[in-house]
Amino acid sequence: MLIRVDPALPEPLYEQLASGIRASIVDGRIAYGERLPSARALAESLDLNLHTVLRAYRMLRDERMIELHPGRGAVVAVRLGHHTALAGAIHDLVDEARLNGIGESALLALVKAAYR
Structure with missing residues (x-):
């Protein structure tokens, strides 16, 4: 948690x-x-x-x-x-990014790159 x-x-x-x-x-x-x-x-x-x-x-x-x-x-x-696995994963990802000093725009770029 x-x-x-x-x-x-x-x-x-x-x-x-x-x-x-x-x-x-x-x-x-x-x-x-x-x-x-x-x-x-x-x-x-x-x-x-x-x-x-x-x-x-x-x-x-x-x-x-x-x-x-x-x-x-x-x-x-x-x-x-609802959609607990996805919602939880998103929140965990954002929390982990914040802990590691990764800003919102950098995180979004990483997510977009993962979709390719």
Whole structure:
């Protein structure tokens, strides 16, 4: 699961995190029944406070997107996403390009070249 948060944005970090997870569920990058990382592991990987992750998880629980099971973690509770393989691949491609400093125009050129 590749989620990004930006402390420079005006949106609170927990909302950014919840939005990223929600988008991943909706487009199928995270599937129904899939277990999410533990709050502690996700906090460490994103360099966030544990309570920030817990707040995002509780927000998603209240929206009925995930279920929280004490001692067992968080699990996706909804079946969403159409064309999940393609949508997930596109988002993963864009995320990977951003992580590697590849701009939008360069990425589009690479995709066009792959079609030839």
